[in-house]
Amino acid sequence: MGRYVARRLLQAVLVLWAAYTLSFAVLYLLPGDPVEIMAAGGGEVTEVTEEQLDAVRAEYGLDAPLAEQYLDRLGAALTGDLGTSVQTGERVSAMVAEQLPATLQLTCAGGALALLLGSAVALAGAHTRRPWLRQLLLSLPSVGASAPTFWVGLLLIQLVSFRWGLLPAIGDQGWRSLVLPALTLALPTSAVLAQVFAKSLRDALREPYVETALAKGASRARVTLRHAARNASLPAFTVFGVLVGNLLAGSVVVETVFSRTGVGRITATSVTVQDIPVVQGLVMLGAVAFVLANLLVDLVYPLLDPRVTTGGAVAR
Amino acid sequence: MTSETLERSPAAAWPSRARAALRAPGLVLSVVLLVLVGLAALAPGLLTGQDPLTGVPADKLLPPSLEHPFGTDQLGRDLLSRTVHGTAPTLRAALLAIAIGLVPGSLLGLLAGAAGGVVDDVLMRVADVLLAIPGLLLSLALITALGFGTTRVAVAVGAVSIAGFARVMRAQVLRVRESDYVEAAHASGTRWPGVLLRHVLPGAWGPVVVFAAVEFGTVVLAISSLSFLGYGAVPPEPEWGSLVAGGRDYLATSWWLTTLPGLTIALTVLAANRIARALDRGTGEAL
Numbered sequence: 001m002g003r004y005v006a007r008r009l010l011q012a013v014l015v016l017w018a019a020y021t022l023s024f025a026v027l028y029l030l031p032g033d034p035v036e037i038m039a040a041g042g043g044e045v046t047e048v049t050e051e052q053l054d055a056v057r058a059e060y061g062l063d064a065p066l067a068e069q070y071l072d073r074l075g076a077a078l079t080g081d082l083g084t085s086v087q088t089g090e091r092v093s094a095m096v097a098e099q100l101p102a103t104l105q106l107t108c109a110g111g112a113l114a115l116l117l118g119s120a121v122a123l124a125g126a127h128t129r130r131p132w133l134r135q136l137l138l139s140l141p142s143v144g145a146s147a148p149t150f151w152v153g154l155l156l157i158q159l160v161s162f163r164w165g166l167l168p169a170i171g172d173q174g175w176r177s178l179v180l181p182a183l184t185l186a187l188p189t190s191a192v193l194a195q196v197f198a199k200s201l202r203d204a205l206r207e208p209y210v211e212t213a214l215a216k217g218a219s220r221a222r223v224t225l226r227h228a229a230r231n232a233s234l235p236a237f238t239v240f241g242v243l244v245g246n247l248l249a250g251s252v253v254v255e256t257v258f259s260r261t262g263v264g265r266i267t268a269t270s271v272t273v274q275d276i277p278v279v280q281g282l283v284m285l286g287a288v289a290f291v292l293a294n295l296l297v298d299l300v301y302p303l304l305d306p307r308v309t310t311g312g313a314v315a316r
Numbered sequence: 317m318t319s320e321t322l323e324r325s326p327a328a329a330w331p332s333r334a335r336a337a338l339r340a341p342g343l344v345l346s347v348v349l350l351v352l353v354g355l356a357a358l359a360p361g362l363l364t365g366q367d368p369l370t371g372v373p374a375d376k377l378l379p380p381s382l383e384h385p386f387g388t389d390q391l392g393r394d395l396l397s398r399t400v401h402g403t404a405p406t407l408r409a410a411l412l413a414i415a416i417g418l419v420p421g422s423l424l425g426l427l428a429g430a431a432g433g434v435v436d437d438v439l440m441r442v443a444d445v446l447l448a449i450p451g452l453l454l455s456l457a458l459i460t461a462l463g464f465g466t467t468r469v470a471v472a473v474g475a476v477s478i479a480g481f482a483r484v485m486r487a488q489v490l491r492v493r494e495s496d497y498v499e500a501a502h503a504s505g506t507r508w509p510g511v512l513l514r515h516v517l518p519g520a521w522g523p524v525v526v527f528a529a530v531e532f533g534t535v536v537l538a539i540s541s542l543s544f545l546g547y548g549a550v551p552p553e554p555e556w557g558s559l560v561a562g563g564r565d566y567l568a569t570s571w572w573l574t575t576l577p578g579l580t581i582a583l584t585v586l587a588a589n590r591i592a593r594a595l596d597r598g599t600g601e602a603l
Binding site: 015018019022023026027030142143145146147148149150151154155157158162169245246248249250252253256267268270271272274275276279280282283286287290291 | 442449451454456457459460545546547557564571578585586
């Protein structure tokens with residue numbers, strides 16, 4: 001088990017290094033001179049002189065050869081220094097740390113809601129005996145996955161806030177203003193979850209142990225909930241990493257729609273003003289969240305499923 | 317005589333096809349909807365006679381009616397016409413994004429699967445890293461570097477799906493290259509490039525096309541989200557995502573401005589996903 005954990009940790013670190021390199025390549029190597037973008041970034045200055053460009057190059061260390069820049073930045077990133085925002089001059093790590101709690105609140109609420117909605121739909125779909133109801137329940141996820149997040153958010157604001165006046169439309173004060181954004185964020189994620197869970201539930205309910213349990217007199221609800229659901233939740237658990245990434249990315253749209261503060265909001269504004277260091281910091285935040293979530297899955301999975309051995313290759 | 321039989325055989329197939337269609341009304345509706353969307357992109361004039369760019373100020377913010385089925389916006393422009401004319405930029409961006417993911421992705425997957433060894437390892441680890449960054453965030457990084465506009469948004473969205481296409485293609489190549497006919501072609505003296513193009517690629521193609529169909533819905537959603545955030549089409553050019561964004565200021569009073577263009581996006585994606593699922597099942601049986 002110790003070697004298994006060490007290998008997973010090493011893999012995680014390698015993926016993060018590669019993600020850093022990739023985001024560096026995208027942001028600093030692609031056409032579109034970062035210096036010109038930064039010099040004009042957020043400013044009203046439309047004409048940028050050559051001296052100003054040189055000043056910016058020197059300030060951000062962009063006059064050095066690319067390999068040197070890359071190593072310098074990577075070294076700094078390892079100590080938690082992600083550079084400074086071109087627009088505000090603030091440290092990127094401080095900006096992220098300041099905004100993260102609001103986004104964590106949103107993504108955790110959204111994730112919990114997605115889990116609840118997704119498993120409720122899948123379980124109800126597997127349990128019901130009415131064909132039309134089953135058809136309806138099992139087609140809900142594909143509808144949820146097709147609706148654009150921003151549109152769902154705006155519809156909820158329109159109906160719940162403006163038409164019915166039940167919940168606040170925008171802002172981030174208290175749980176009442178968290179309900180609609182969390183629901184919006186949860187919908188596409190719950191759709192993915194429901195699809196995966198419904199499929200594995202269907203497979204699990206065909207297993208012999210289900211028939212055995214039924215033959216021994218267990219009720220259908222008990223068999224679905226206690227016997228099948230426990231086994232069927234394992235495959236659903238493996239998509240956890242993807243879902244965490246989706247929730248974080250979804251916060252960009254949701255925080256914009258609901259005018260909330262948070263990491264997603266500063267992502268949207270940093271892209272608008274092409275604030276390269278901030279964008280790279282946020283891309284790395286996404287990669288870290290994904291890698292940590294997958295690491296968690298890899299470490300917890302063998303504990304949940306005794307058939308998985310940690311010696312060889314682990315089924316993902 | 318012969319012409320008669322030729323005429324009769326497709327007609328004879330009709331009742332069974334019609335029955336099959338009735339059993340999947342959702343699929344038929346999806347095909348009809350996508351045909352309409354295609355028509356709106358190619359010949360918007362057939363679906364609406366109104367001007368998408370110049371409005372009648374006296375008719376501003378009218379709710380949906382027979383004359384304006386989608387209502388009018390704050391400048392008195394017909395919203396149905398704007399949605400119909402917004403189809404072409406949206407669809408063009410989506411197809412471009414698919415092409416950008418499909419072509420390099422399948423070539424890299426083909427290379428990885430055929431070459432094996434170190435090449436395969438390196439390419440697949442790069443794909444893993446691409447998949448480790450949430451797609452929308454990677455697209456946003458690309459947009460930061462490339463700049464704004466519908467085409468750049470399409471490039472940013474398409475580049476994200478390269479890894480997915482590479483994976484699907486590689487898996488298919490690995491499956492096909494072990495089959496007897498590839499071995500036979502190889503044994504009969506055909507060189508590897510010939511074997512790849514003539515024998516491996518046609519055999520591996522199906523699931524990649526299905527994946528492209530599945531990706532279509534995802535890509536339309538990503539593109540409209542990015543235009544909603546303001547990185548895509550420049551006003552007054554109508555585009556689905558930016559149409560919804562344009563209605564944001566009138567949420568409380570004019571529900572149709574956000575609801576109807578958004579509904580168009582949702583239905584298009586739903587229809588595309590339904591067809592992709594049918595294709596998926598079709599190839600699943602064929603394999």
